[in-house]
Amino acid sequence: xxxxxxxxxxxxxxxxVLWLLASQDPKRRRSLRLPQRQPRLxxxxxxxxxLLPGLLLGxxxxxxxxxxxxxxxxxxGWLLTQLLAWRA
Amino acid sequence: MLRLPQHQxxxxxxxxxxxxxxLGLLLYAVIVTGVACVFxxxxxxxxSPLERxxxxxxxxxxxxxxxxxxxxxxxxxxxxxxxxxxxxxxxxAFFHRHEQDAGGKPVERGVAAxxxxxxxxxxxxxxxSADALQRSERSNALxxxxxxxxxxxxxxxxxxxxxxxxxxxxxLVAAVSGFLIHRHLLREIFTLRRxxxxxxxxxxxLASRDAHVLAGSWNLPFSFILAFTGSYFSFASAFGxxxxxxxxxxxxxxxxxxxxxxxxxxxxxxxxxxxxxxAMLADARARSxxxxxxxxxxxxxxxxxxxxxxxxxxxxxxxxxxxxxxxASGAFVQEKPVLGLRPSLGGALADLMAPLHFGNFAGxxxxxxxxxxxxxAAYVALSGLxxxxxxxxxxxxxxxxxxxxxxxxxGLPLALIATAHAYFPARQSEVLPQEAMMQMFLLxxxxxxxxxxxxxELAQLRRLLLLATAVALLGLPVLRxxxxxxxxxxxxxxxxxxxxxxxxxxxxxxIWCLWLIRSPGTLRMPSLRELRS
Numbered sequence: 347x348x349x350x351x352x353x354x355x356x357x358x359x360x361x362x363v364l365w366l367l368a369s370q371d372p373k374r375r376r377s378l379r380l381p382q383r384q385p386r387l388x389x390x391x392x393x394x395x396x397l398l399p400g401l402l403l404g405x406x407x408x409x410x411x412x413x414x415x416x417x418x419x420x421x422x423g424w425l426l427t428q429l430l431a432w433r434a
Numbered sequence: 435m436l437r438l439p440q441h442q443x444x445x446x447x448x449x450x451x452x453x454x455x456x457l458g459l460l461l462y463a464v465i466v467t468g469v470a471c472v473f474x475x476x477x478x479x480x481x482s483p484l485e486r487x488x489x490x491x492x493x494x495x496x497x498x499x500x501x502x503x504x505x506x507x508x509x510x511x512x513x514x515x516x517x518x519x520x521x522x523x524x525x526x527a528f529f530h531r532h533e534q535d536a537g538g539k540p541v542e543r544g545v546a547a548x549x550x551x552x553x554x555x556x557x558x559x560x561x562x563s564a565d566a567l568q569r570s571e572r573s574n575a576l577x578x579x580x581x582x583x584x585x586x587x588x589x590x591x592x593x594x595x596x597x598x599x600x601x602x603x604x605x606l607v608a609a610v611s612g613f614l615i616h617r618h619l620l621r622e623i624f625t626l627r628r629x630x631x632x633x634x635x636x637x638x639x640l641a642s643r644d645a646h647v648l649a650g651s652w653n654l655p656f657s658f659i660l661a662f663t664g665s666y667f668s669f670a671s672a673f674g675x676x677x678x679x680x681x682x683x684x685x686x687x688x689x690x691x692x693x694x695x696x697x698x699x700x701x702x703x704x705x706x707x708x709x710x711x712x713a714m715l716a717d718a719r720a721r722s723x724x725x726x727x728x729x730x731x732x733x734x735x736x737x738x739x740x741x742x743x744x745x746x747x748x749x750x751x752x753x754x755x756x757x758x759x760x761x762a763s764g765a766f767v768q769e770k771p772v773l774g775l776r777p778s779l780g781g782a783l784a785d786l787m788a789p790l791h792f793g794n795f796a797g798x799x800x801x802x803x804x805x806x807x808x809x810x811a812a813y814v815a816l817s818g819l820x821x822x823x824x825x826x827x828x829x830x831x832x833x834x835x836x837x838x839x840x841x842x843x844x845g846l847p848l849a850l851i852a853t854a855h856a857y858f859p860a861r862q863s864e865v866l867p868q869e870a871m872m873q874m875f876l877l878x879x880x881x882x883x884x885x886x887x888x889x890x891e892l893a894q895l896r897r898l899l900l901l902a903t904a905v906a907l908l909g910l911p912v913l914r915x916x917x918x919x920x921x922x923x924x925x926x927x928x929x930x931x932x933x934x935x936x937x938x939x940x941x942x943x944x945i946w947c948l949w950l951i952r953s954p955g956t957l958r959m960p961s962l963r964e965l966r967s
Contacts, residue, residue: 349796351624367624368486374624393620409752410789410796417803423623424652424810431626 352411353418356399360419363387363396368426410432448831455819455835459842460587461601462815466846467584468660471577472793473803478521480936481857482761483920486928488551490522491725497711499554500527503547504701504734506559510734511544518728521573524557529734530564539591541565547896548573568868575867576857576957580850588872592673597666605661605811608818612650619651639825644737646817652812653810660811663791684832702738711741717766727754739763744772747795753785816843835897836884842901845882851906852878858917900951907944911937 347355365388368374375382387395396419403412438446470477496517504512513531520526530544542564548557560567571578586594613619626644627637650657708731718726728744739761747754758767773781789795793804820843823836856874860867882899889895914923914937925933 350799353799360946371624374626375822376772377625378629389620393706406750408750410747410750410800413752413790414796414803417800417807420652420656421803421806421810424649425625427624427648427652430624431628 349408349410349414352403352408353414355424356403356411356415357418360396360399360415361422363392364419364423366428367392367396368423368430374427374430451822451826451832452835455822455839457601457604458815458819459839460597461604461813462819462842463846464584464598464601464664465808465812465815467580468664469805469812470850471584472579472805472808474577474581475520476801476932477580478574478938479523479930481576481914481919481930482521482524482573482861483925483928483930483933484522484524484552484827485901486552487550487930488519490947491519491523491525491551492712492715492729493551493554494712495554496525496549496551496715497713499525499549499556500960501712503527503545503549503556503559504529509546513733515731515734517728518726519551521577523551524573524857526549528567528575533850539863548572566861570866570868571715571859572867575861575871576854579857579868579871583850586618592671595671596673599665602661602665602668605657605815606665609654609657609661613654613853616647616651619654622647639821642817642821642824646821646952649810649817650814653807653814656807657814659790660808663787666787667791683689702736704737705735706737706739706762708739708761709759710733714741714743714759714764718745718759721757721769722748722755724748726757731761740767748790752789752795753782754788763786780937819843836892838894840888840892840899841883844896844903845879845886848882848899848903848906849878850876851903851910854910855913858913858919862917897951900947904944904947904951907940908946910940 355384367389370385370387371384372382372385400412400415400419401411403415452694500515500517502647504515507529509528511531515527515529517525517527526546526548528540528542528544528546530546533541533543535541543562545559545561546567547559549555550557558572560570562570568578582588585598587597588594626648627641628644629641640950711729711731715726715729724746727746730742730744731739732742733739741759741761743757743759745755745757754772755769756772757769760767768775771777771781772785779897786893793800793807816839817841820836822833823839827836828830828927853871853875856870857867859865860870885898886895889898920928920930920933922934922937925931
């Protein structure tokens with residue numbers, strides 16, 4: 347499997363977790379005056395889940411994929427926050 | 435602590451703030467040019483394509499073409515040769531010798547040529563020092579201009595490298611201090627109060643602050659990586675290598691580099707024909723599965739000739755191996771790390787610096803990612819400077835600095851795009867592209883400075899500079915076409931896919947600038963009237 351394919355494979359679960367964390371984030375909801383929700387995924391296990399694919403990539407020595415996964419997760423996290431602020 | 439009168443403390447504070455902002459503006463310039471440099475190779479290919487795409491940068495017959503070139507090169511310059519593909523796939527070959535200038539600085543002097551890998555004909559041939567050759571560069575000049583701006587800010591050595599090294603350290607300090615002062619980094623990582631931007635001066639500042647903190651937080655790991663590796667490159671060339679050479683090699687930098695890279699073979703000055711380079715290239719390709727990115731040949735036509743192939747990183751590796759061949763027999767000698775003869779931790783760390791800084795370890799995907807992360811870093815730098823100056827906009831001195839931030843923030847990308855407008859006509863004429871581009875850069879910088887002085891409202895200045903940038907971006911593909919570049923249909927037929935792709939990106943960027951003019955975005959700065967009310 348190429349580095350790009352591995353990156354995308356690991357990125358997908360991270361994006362799902364990122365979406366869950368962002369959509370339920372209490373500070374974001376409060377600042378946008380949205381009703382608070384009971385978190386479906388608590389923050390600490392959520393962050394651990396978010397980082398898990400990266401740890402696996404590092405553990406298997408897939409360094410280019412690890413760097414790309416990290417870069418994409420960070421870039422898309424930034425983009426997602428921007429989009430959620432627009433939607434609100 | 436010194437007890438100073440209040441007015442002196444105020445003056446010192448102003449000097450402190452001003453110097454920080456001026457350093458920040460230079461850092462912004464380095465980041466913006468760095469973002470463009472991620473695609474330096476693609477920019478060179480787009481600006482100077484050959485008739486059709488080059489599938490193989492080292493086709494069969496490369497050996498013959500290099501020998502034909504060598505026959506025209508004075509013997510004194512045949513000490514060393516390197517060749518590698520660049521703009522449009524042209525094979526750039528440089529026969530040279532190592533000299534020292536009047537100041538003791540190592541200089542390479544010789545004959546450089548561009549070889550067309552499609553026809554194996556010599557397209558251009560020039561003679562001189564490496565610096566002089568770069569000044570008279572034509573096909574790669576646009577990419578070189580951007581790289582030179584990023585690496586040295588066009589300031590002569592070693593001051594340019596020292597300056598960019600210091601700026602890299604400043605970015606490192608900003609990343610670490612930003613991390614330390616932002617106590618709720620994780621808790622606020624999804625917080626962006628964009629809606630507050632339209633609610634008076636305080637709301638605009640809050641939204642701007644959120645936008646800055648958000649981009650900075652998400653970009654923090656990469657800011658750290660880019661700043662650290664950038665400082666490493668600047669300081670290693672400007673300070674590290676000369677200092678080590680002075681301490682351990684009595685100032686002989688060549689001897690030091692030879693020792694670090696690997697022990698030189700036993701010297702044997704007898705004349706002996708260099709083995710077939712095509713065969714060595716084919717062997718290196720068969721062993722690695724990829725074409726080398728750079729080839730170096732020491733002691734052309736001598737018994738102690740040695741050929742080193744530098745290969746790109748492959749598979750799950752970030753480091754790049756090198757293959758060494760005996761130049762006289764053409765036999766494979768060894769695979770070695772870039773530094774030293776055996777793998778070492780220091781060598782591995784040094785080898786990591788380039789892929790981490792350039793993002794070129796996994797083709798276009800990793801490059802696009804580094805581009806995006808670099809763009810975010812530029813956004814963080816600019817929004818930070820805007821926030822810093824706008825928060826102090828009650829004072830006239832800080833208002834002037836806010837004006838300077840707008841001038842550099844929006845004027846610099848405009849001036850950089852304008853250099854491409856100077857490049858295409860200069861390339862068609864006898865004018866040296868490097869000189870034309872520098873003149874254009876300074877002219878546009880001066881014009882935008884004039885606009886910054888004359889236009890009262892910063893929002894209006896921002897709109898004007900964005901409009902000019904949009905026009906420059908939208909006009910660039912047209913100018914390229916008018917100056918003899920291939921049209922989209924011809925480019926597609928010739929498999930020059932990078933040409934229409936970059937044209938489309940420029941057009942998209944131009945449209946985005948037009949959209950920014952209409953949309954205040956999260957970086958809306960309060961007007962003076964709002965601040966006073």
